[in-house]
Amino acid sequence: MTQDLELYRPNVGVVLFHGDGRVWLGRRASTPGPHNWQFPQGGVDPGEELEIAARRELAEETGATAASFLGRTHDWVAYDFPPGHGGSKALRGWKGQKQVWFAFRFEGRDEDFNLTSHGEPEFDGWRWAFLEEAAELIVPFKRAAYERVVDAFGRFAAPRGVE
Template sequence: MSASQTPDDHPLHRPNVGVVLFHPDGRVWLGKRHRQPPPHNWQFPQGGVDDGEDLLDAARRELAEETGVTSADYLGRTEGWMVYDFPADFAGSKKARGFKGQKQVWFAFRFTGEESEIDLEAHGEVEFDAWRWARLDETPELIVPFKRAVYDQVVAAFRGFAHGG
């Protein structure tokens, strides 16, 4: 894993944004991946960046598409790209399109709405079939192993937001 400053450093990695949504009490939103078996089937919202799309705009779009949430205040972001490779046995559509993995910039937001706003079917493509609030520090153990090092970096970067407020 590495963090880079320019998107061209990893041309075979799909540009992607990740979102950590903090509850006012400091917990974070996790979604259970649709049709993915346990034990590593919980993750933060994330998704691809459209050509020419601003990264913050992409993060807000992905958050809304995957969770229905639009009531969120921007807290911060990571610097540079966090990179991971797909495992050799990964058969996802992104690998089929020639990507070696993904490069991500992560964004933190504080949820300001009511939980009734959360709608896992807000967008045509359902990413999650359940959700919950969790402690930030427990998330690396819940993600698929090939993304764990990135989650460790995200936890370190956003630890200060986990104290609520």
């Protein structure tokens, strides 16, 4: 599918891997389940380098900063907002979001996570999970994008069911 990516808001996403190969998932604040879990993500400021944006978003949304680079997607991963989506980004004329995803290895301790470290929290809970679970837990309109991320970073992940 060919998309005009100029109509998509530039964004970054972060998959934070625990040393055992599980990944960090946050539960979106004030969002009913079951599809309310996601990876940290956010917009790219004008002129901001993508990896710097990813590290900034990780710190703002989780409080964690101790992370080493593992890899990234080379192409944009885009998704459309669903029809009738009334979010602020859709209201500003964006068709959806285009994302470059980063994989980082968490080098800190669980106590480093502070969901209220940067103003209004994006997440109200978090957990370590298996990478393969992520696409099942995200809102359906982002599922195909998450499946691409799972494929891209599967080499860093623990097999599901192994702790």
